[in-house]
Amino acid sequence: MSTAADKSAPTNSAIVTDYKARTPGSATLFERARKVLPSGITHDARYLDPYSIHVARAVGPRKWDVDGNEYVDYFGGHGAMLLGHSHPAVVEAVKRQMELGTHYGSSHELEVRWAELVSELIPCAEKVRFTASGTEASHMAIRLARAWTGKEKIVRFVGHFHGWHDHVAAGATSHYDGGSPPGVVQSVTDLSILMPDADVEAVVKLLETRDDIAAVMFEPSGASWGQVPLPPGFVQAIREVTARRGVVMLMDEVITGFRWSSGGAQEALGVTPDLCILAKIVAGGLPGGAVAGKRELLDQIDFQVQAGRKREKVSHPGTYNANPLSAAAAVTALTLLRDEDLAEKANRTATELRAALRSVLVEEGVPWGIYGDSSTFLIYPNPTGENVDPATFDPLELGFAKLKGAKSSALSGKIRMGLMSHGVDVMGAPGGFVSATHGGAEIEKTVAALRATVRALKAEREIKAA
Helix, strand or coil, rough: CCHHHHHHCCCCCCCHHHHHHHCCCHHHHHHHHHCHHHHHCCCCCHHCCCCCEEEEEECCCCCEEEECEEEECCHHHHHHHHHHCCCHHHHHHHHHHHHHHHCCCCCCCHHHHHHEEEEEHHHCCCCCEEEECCCHHHHHHHHHHHHHHHHCEEEEEEECCCCCCHHHHCCCCCCCCCCCCCCHHHHHCCCEEEEECCHHHHHHHHHHHHCCEEEEEEEEHHHHCCEEEECCCHHHHHHHHHHHCEEEEEEEEECCCCCCCHHHHHHHCCCCEEEEEHHHHCCCCCCCEEECCCHHHHHHCCHHHHHHHHCCCCCCCCCCCCHHHHHHHHHHHHHHHHCCCCCHHHHHHHHHHHHHHHHHHHHHHHCCCEEECCEEEEEEEEEECCCCCCCCCHHHCCCCCHHHHHCHHHHHHHHHHHHHCCEECCCCCEEEECCCCHHHHHHHHHHHHHHEEEEEEHHHHCCCCC
16 A cells, blocks of 8 residues: 555656665654654654655764665754764763753753853853753843843844744745744734845845844844855944944854854854854754853843842743753863864865865756855755856855745755765755764765766756756
8 A cells, every 4th residue: 555655755756766765664664753743753854755764873974764774964963963973072971961960950060161161162152041942042032132122123034044933933934025924923023124135235224214123133154054145244234233223233153153163153254243042063962052142131131130230130941951961062062162173174074075066066067056154065956947057156146036945846855865865865955064074985975976866867857967
């Protein structure tokens, strides 16, 4: 009897057929999962038609699925695993902490050391407050900005992702016109002013002419960790106008923190925000996030400071804030990042990888683009048939709609399955994150996988030579 997965997937594609033949264990788990989990998954980014792989273990830059297939991993724990999977020092730190306790409901020394390391590495981090996730950090930072300024509006940018809470839902992955996604009331959505990031002069003018704006919030990589890069000078222009107008500059470093450099994008760009949010790498690959920034903003959570100011304290509970297991992983990971310059190592490898993948497209005559910044790479598969030269591809020439639209195309799913059938796992953009453990062997395998995949797509008439 055919399964739901069989019915939804194309039946005339050798790429899909090969993928399914290699992953029967994942197919079986999917059938179990879809009975108890919506779409059979626990995160939207893990969705793949007919089904996603189920992973059994991961070490360094590699992971293995339940069928025993080995992959060079560029999903990287959604960007959290800059040190690679199962780093021995991090594993040992977490094991040691497991024996000491997993949740004290009390303060502990590791949280102090964790905050000290964040303050040492991140330029804006005069004070730090830990959360259980990046979404929680996003929510907390917006609350702090509104409380500090006494204003309600947040300027955000189309396609920039800041977690899944109601105040940042519209315009992140859908509803780019400012409408409300299902379950989000329009009055909450209307508290954001959604702007395109391609015209920084329009943003400057907006800030100069309105007096109800609490903060400007953005990804310093550009939308969706750089799928739509920012135009040159954007961050510097936002810093100048927000400082002049008394608006909080809120930099979302959930992805870029400790990856663009050990001090994040703010160090790499030489621009210090008032507040930033951190997650993923900040907790050493375990659950955790943080709000970091100027002392006067973070002191709004401080009991004594707010009593002295005769102002009501901003409330911030959170059962898993600075959980001891996450703190143990974080202290170890951030110490390694500080002492061994692992961000720069990953950046160098990613530069080599992007160049090697670009060469494949040139040699195979495929009119796609390879781009990215820091330790990321993205593939633009040109689903709308633009005039693209892979040797000179510039994503800024295409604009938001074409770059973001590439992710949702059926072609992207086939690319991912083709790469997986040749031992490489990427995110849905398609693209991914390079860790400090990736090296020449991983680049070689990825190049071979891309070459085989584009040849298979040519055979299926999904792409034509340039």
